[in-house]
Amino acid sequence: MNQEHQEEPAHPTPVTEAASTTPAPPTVPVVDRIKDAFPDLSHAERLVARYLLSDYPTACLGPIASIASGAGVSAPSVVRFAKSMGFASYIAFRDAVLAEIAADSKGPLDRARNFDGDEHTPRVQEQLEILLSKASHDLSRIPLAEWDNVASLLADSSKTIYVAGGRFSTAVARILALNLQLLRPNVILLDDLDQRDKGCLLDMNRKSVFFVFDFYRYQKSVIRAAHVAKQKGATIILMSNINEGDISPIKKDASVVLPVSTTSFLPLNGLSTAVTVIEILLGEVYTKIGPKASTHLAEWELLTGDETLH
Secondary structure (H helix, E strand, O other), X not given: OHHHHHHHHHOOOOHHHHHHOOOOOOOOOHHHHHHHHHXXXXXXXXXXXXXXXXXXXXXXXXXXXXXXXXXXXXXXXXXXXXXXXXOOOHHHHHHHHHHHHHHOOOOHHHHHHOOOOOOOOOHHHHHHHHHHHHHHHHHHOOOHHHHHHHHHXXXXXXXXXXXXXXXXXXXXXXXXXXXXXXXXXXXXEEOOOOOOOHHHHHXXXXXXXXXEEOOXXXXXHHHHHHHHHHHOOOEEEEEEOOEOOEOOHHHHOOOEEEEOOOOOOOOXXXXXXXXXXXXXXXXXXXXXXXXXXXXXXXXXXXXXXXXXXX
């Protein structure tokens, strides 16, 4: 007993030192822990996970109140989320993220963001590397459960798929809708939400899936359409970009959020990452539909065979 009491001070750990020491990052990266745990999280915890993944790791660094507001949940839900990830508190969770940022500060994405270029690197090649890095980053922060859920919804022939976008994102919406129409029936492109297509919103029900694109500056007609669709029972899938830590207000009605970068070398939103994500998603949908997709595609070929040269 006496020896035990005498051995305790042998390795003193002052409280101030422990508080100031950054914990070593876990063996599994925090972002992977979030994605792996996603299927087992509660509804509120999933909202927190989606919000954090939508702008990871930046979103993880704010105060609890800010994260709760961004995710649309209560502050205790943020704390419960951190504990579900295996951390004693949200501060411990945030410190682990900070430790990983420090360790990864010289990673490929960081190099791309801070790339100054040199005389031996063509400007076009430099831009391509940055865009590819952004696309890879965006895909990596979508949980596999979310990705599989989206592909399954779009492949489900019992569902009617509606697709819409804003003034510019309609271009991406059209790519998704036209390609889905080649693979399966009951796909409807809504490209005039201000007038002609308003009535389609009233036709939606629990067997409807509304895939909506809404990029900053976030279009009021698209936001209203998503809200109406949600009230009618439709499942909402949102693709949006992050602007100053926030995302389209449609996130409140969305069952799934796919965050993408709109990095561009013009003073405009770039669509290259969104198109890349859509093309990969279409491949997943094709696989899930199976032979019926090939049959539907063949029927389209017969229908449109005399409209093209080859």
